[in-house]
Each structure stands twice: as structure tokens, then as C-alpha cells.
Amino acid sequence: MDKITPRIMPGFMELLPPDQILFNKIYDTIRGVYESFGFLPLDTPVLELSEILLAKAGGETEKQIYRFNKGDNDISMRFDLTVPLARYVAQHSGELTFPFKRYQMSKVYRGERPQKGRYREFYQCDIDIIGNGELPLIHDAEIPAVIFNIFKKLELGKFTIRLNNRKILNGFFGSLGLSENVTDILRIIDKIDKAGVEKVMAELSELGIDSQKAEKIIGFITAEGDTDEKIEYLRSLGIENETFAAGVDELAKVVEFMRMFGIDDDCFTVDLTIARGLDYYTGTVYETVLDEHRSLGSVCSGGRYDDLTGYYTKQKMPGIGISIGLTRLFSQLRAAEIIKPASNSVVDVLIAPMGVGLEYPLSIASHLRENCGLNTEVYYPEKAFKHKMKYADKMGIPYVVIIGEDELKNNSVTVKNMKTGEQKTVAASELTATDKLFSD
């Protein structure tokens, strides 16, 4: 029989075990922080009716959707976790407690032309807090507190949460009489980091904005100073615009709350260039950059929106949320060698029986698994001692429990620390996970 070449499609990330272990560790860290703030798990279907998923989509997004018919159904694969959340909240609003805080860390699908850094299947790790009718401003500070805790735990070096408020932008442009151009202006200034001041000036001019206003805009978005100085600067502009004033007040209050949440001042900054999408966000917006790896772009973004569920219900449901694109982040961090696998195995302890059969070694393995909480593997083949050590070394297993004739006779084991090389013989009854035997 002809063999079929085993392969996967481009644009899909599939890992070998050492990388999968590393990926899961990051995934579990994010999940742990999400739960530590009381976010509840959600797991919506990958497949939904196209009518539901595409209620809002259009243009580029819609072209990327994996969409097909099966039976009588026009079906799409989810392309983000926000639309399913909106559908879920609208569908179950009577059964949920508000503010509803949920996390979902699942794969989403976009049939993009494959290119570097773009995936057709990728994990999004989302949290959102949804209010029923209203949502207090304290939650605008809770979200960056979650980001702060995650990136502290991930140990990817110094990071900065960049903070802005869409009302400040809308109000500022309104005060210049440019309300109708806000969408275009935001699109242009969103690029200032990459394109530079001159290019932005040129594009503003193309929009018909005179150089005086363009200079005001540039001055505004490039204002310098620390967090408090920037808030002071915004107030000093003397702009008489209600939206602007409300935005500045919100920003000042969110900063005050963020400090109460224990977010270090050198881990966040006010950045007036951040707009995040064009018509979705309505208040606080965030981006997060790794200071030593700015080229990765924002690794965690989001913000506040007024109306999550408008396509499905008349109830007003404002919310706030962020997303970490974990597949892309992981592949970038790996490619830049910022992270690397620590082990080829999930095993804590390898048991190496030396000519004593398997009965006693297997009983020790059961004890270590069930009573000590240690992931334990038994090396079954009857091979020389050095083979077993080599295997532990190759797999990155930190401890080996050696069981020979003496150990069998004395109901003991010899524990070898593979990092330090130290070994110690102890009674089997002394084996516990909290013992220093199994920690460096």
C-alpha cells in the first residue's frame, strides 16, 4: 500500500513534547491568575450557526471564516471568543450573576493566507467583566491588575501596561472640530510608533487637517512625562469638552485604583497614542509591551466597550476585557529565545529497579504518585545502571529513585538528585513530597 506523507497544514502550530510542556506551563499560569481574581471558566462550541457568529462581521473578517454547510445548517468556526461571549451572555442573562466575570482560553480559527507570525488556528486567552446595565470603574483597574500579575509570574523581563481612554481621544478631536474625522485620525495616529511623526503629519494633511491642528495633534499624542504629569498635562490643556473631561477623570481614577491594586508605577504608563480598534472600544484601553522585546508589539490588549450584546438583546451590557494571543506570543517568545523548554518530561521521579523485579519498585511508584503528589515513571527494561541515568538526564527528570538488593531488603530507597549529583538512602516510609529529598 502506498503511504500517505504525514503532515499538517501550514498556519497550524503543533509542538513536540518539550515545547508542549512549556506551552502548557504558560497556559496554566495564565489560567491560575485568571481564577485567582475570581473569573469563571467558559467553554463555548467551536462551531456555531453563521447567522450568530457573523451578525457583526464583514469585510476582511468574513473572508477569513471557515464556513460550510452540513445538513440544513450554515455553520462557521469561531474566529474570536468575544462574539460567542456576547451570544452566551444574551442567551443566559437570567441565569448569570452580574458583574459576570468569565475567562475562556480556547482555540479560534481564521483561514488566512499563511505567513510568518499568522496562524489559522490559535489560542486566545480572554477575560471579560460584563455588567448588566452598568459596570463600575473599579473594574477598569482590576483588568490591568490581572495583566500585572500574569506578566510578573511569566518572568519575561520588565513589561509596561500602556493605558489610555477613548473619551480623551474623542473629546480632544471634538474640541478641534474634527469629530467626524476621529475614525480616520485614530487609524493614522495608531501607526505613529512604527511610521514616525513625519508620515503621520503627511497623512493628516491628506485628510484636509491644517498644519496648526496637525501640530496640536502631534503635540498631544507625543506628550511626555510620568503618569501623574501626563494627567496634569491633560488638565492643563483647558479643553472645554465634556467627553474629554470625563475621560481625564476616568483615567485619573483608574490610575488611583491601579495603585491600590498594587501595580508598580514603573509597570504602567499613560500612552495617548493607543486607540485599539476603531468602533468597538468606548473608554479605558490597554496594550502591554515587553520592554526588552518591543518588536513583539502588544502582547495583551483590550479595553472597555458599551454594548456587548446589541445584536442579540435589547438589554444594555457594557463590559471590559483583554485578550492574550497565546499561540502567537509563544511562537514569538520561542523564536526570539526568550523562553525555552526546561524539560522533555513531566516526570518528577524516575524509579530505577536494579535486578530486584518490579513488585517493590511499583509499590514505591504508587506511593509517590498517590501520597506524595509526584509524577513518577518506572524504568522497566532490564538495562545497565548508566542507561537509566542517561535516560533521566536526557528527559530532564530531576530525581532518580534507585532500588537495588540492599534497598529491597531494608525497605528503603536511594534518592539521587540529578542536578547536584547528591544521593541519600532513606526508609520508604520517609518518602513524602514535602521532604527536602525532592526539592533543590
Next chain:
Amino acid sequence: MDKITPRIMPGFMELLPPDQILFNKIYDTIRGVYESFGFLPLDTPVLELSEILLAKAGGETEKQIYRFNKGDNDISMRFDLTVPLARYVAQHSGELTFPFKRYQMSKVYRGERPQKGRYREFYQCDIDIIGNGELPLIHDAEIPAVIFNIFKKLELGKFTIRLNNRKILNGFFGSLGLSENVTDILRIIDKIDKAGVEKVMAELSELGIDSQKAEKIIGFITAEGDTDEKIEYLRSLGIENETFAAGVDELAKVVEFMRMFGIDDDCFTVDLTIARGLDYYTGTVYETVLDEHRSLGSVCSGGRYDDLTGYYTKQKMPGIGISIGLTRLFSQLRAAEIIKPASNSVVDVLIAPMGVGLEYPLSIASHLRENCGLNTEVYYPEKAFKHKMKYADKMGIPYVVIIGEDELKNNSVTVKNMKTGEQKTVAASELTATDKLFSD
């Protein structure tokens, strides 16, 4: 604007938070046991080329596949985790260490006509151990040891792992000169539990099997006795058939190993009626039943196969594995009220500030999250004390930390155990997770 009715398609399981928390707890328990035996995580794509996924499929399976074209690709959604494993192992055989032990706990897709207990999207929780060329028999006992540990931990009452060996069946029927009918006979006797002896006799007769042989078959598959008696019975039959003898020897050896793995004798039994599929398994086969809920059928099944990767490579890759259909199992357990949600929240501690602002309460929350490992939520709205208690009660949050004027002044907190009603005021510095304050 007209609203779109928020809904999901039939055949998809989507849970409210209390059930999702319960589901995740079971998922995490299974994952924990898999890792405790050293199985490595794998996460293959949901979408693969149809050429790859359907190399083996045909008939009913192929009709159920979600399959579509996008760009130049003929794409299918995976319908199990075994075919992707075969492709993965064939693709990466040079990069893996054998025996390769992997777990994957992911959703698979079958576009079935929706009916009770059938899902179009469901979790399979699979482990497999793959050998390169050969795979020692000890692994046939390791698999039920994993099952034993999982169902002990899940606390679903008494369970029995039913054990058989396909070589015993093949050899037995060969000795009756019925080798060519084995597939049909296995299909018939597989039903004996549900259809009964008479129906099986009738169907065997329709196959052209005379009543003498049919009685031998019935006598064989309904043989009684404990594990050792059944093995003794098999040997006493005096069947001179190599396959049969090899099967009995394997079974006896696997039972011996299973006891070494610490599997209680009353948690497994030899059941000669188990065949598990018609052309895939070649040695040891398993089913698992919950003794108090036999109507659920087998909740964890699998076995040994000779050739995992035949469609993709010439290398011989035997393996052994099991699968838990978690979505179906969960929905059955819930419907039968064998399990029920323990809490509406993942939160361990609710902080209730009583007119003291948020600064001190938020700092306590950070401390509990970061230093004590406790999932902590702060009740922000300024409401009466009883509202806060009611919320904790409704959400099933086990502890409330009350912070009033006195606590603020003294740098202390009052911890209330919601189950016992006891409360105790302690210095903030005394708050640790291992403290008895946060355990019943």
C-alpha cells in the same frame, strides 16, 4: 435593528459556570493522573487535510465528518484523537523517545444526527503508549493502573475494569474451526449483555454455527468465577491453539502486573465477552463500568493494537491506549444526579469591606492571591453587610474576610467560615494559605 435569537446548535454541550467548574474539576483530575504516570501532553490541530484524517475511515464514520474546502485544501475536522496521533508519531518518529507515552484531552467532531447522549462536539481524554517495533507487556497493566487511579479519585462509587485478550477469542474460535467467522461472532457476542443468551444463540445459528458449537461458545463467554478461577478455567479447556495459549499467558501475566501496580482485586475482572471493535485491537482489551450505574455502559475503554501508523509509514508501531468520552460521561453523570456542582464560583475568599474604602481591602486581596495561593474576590459595591454575606452564600464562596473600622485600625481582618459560621479576628500578617483559617 432586529435581534438575532441567541442559541447554539443541537448536539453541542455548553455549560453554565457551576457545571463548567465541576466539568473542569473532573478534567483536571484526569489530567493530573495522566501526568502522574508520566504521559506527555499533545495538542494536535482540530483541522487536518482530509487525505490524512480519512486514510482509514469509511462508511458511517466518513459520513459524519465535518469536511469542507477552503482555498486549495480539502479539510476535515478531527473525529477522534487516534488518527492524529498516528499521523504525529509517523511524522515525528525521529524526534520522539519510545515507548512514547502521550495524553491528549481535546474536542473531536462528528456531524451526527443529534439524539440523546450523542454529541457533535465532545471531549475525548486519551492516553496511548506507542512502541517502536515492540512494546513490553508491562504497559498492558500500566493502562488499567491509570484507570484505577482516575476512578478512585473521581469518587463515583465502586467500579470494575473488565479485562480480556483478543488472542483468547481468536484462538478459541480458531479451535472450533470458526476462524473465518470471528468478526461476525464477535459482533454477536459483544451484545450478550444487552440482548441475552437466547438472542445470541439464534444469531449464531443464522451464521450457520451448529448448536453444539454455539453452546460451547455460550459456555465459554458466560464462564463464571473470580479472576484466577477464570484463568484456570481457560487453561482447563485444553485447547491446543497457539494464539489461544499466547492470549491466556498474556492475560495471566497482565493480571500479575496489575496486582503489582496496586489495583485492588475487587476493582477488576476477566470478562470473556469483551471484544471492543472488530479489526483494530489485537491483544489486551478493557472496558470500565460503574458498578452502581451499569446502565451508563463502559465509561473508559481501549486496548492493544499492533499497527498504529500503517497508513503513513513502514515502521511497525504497536501501541496500547484508552479513551474516556468526557462530554458524554459528564452529561450522563449529571443527568443521573451522580455528580452535582459544589459551587457557583472558583473563589475561595470574598473580601467584604465595611465603609473603609478599598485601599486596605485591595492590599489584603493581593496578599491572599499572591502569597497564600487563594482565589480572592473583593465585593466592591457599598451595600449592607447582609447583602455581602448573601452573595458569598449564593456563590458558594467558603470564606469571607470582613474588614471594618477596627480591622483597618489594627491592621487585622476578621475571617468568617461560611460553613461553620465561626469567625475569628487575626493580624493581617498571620494570613497564610496553610493556616487552618482557610480549611475546614
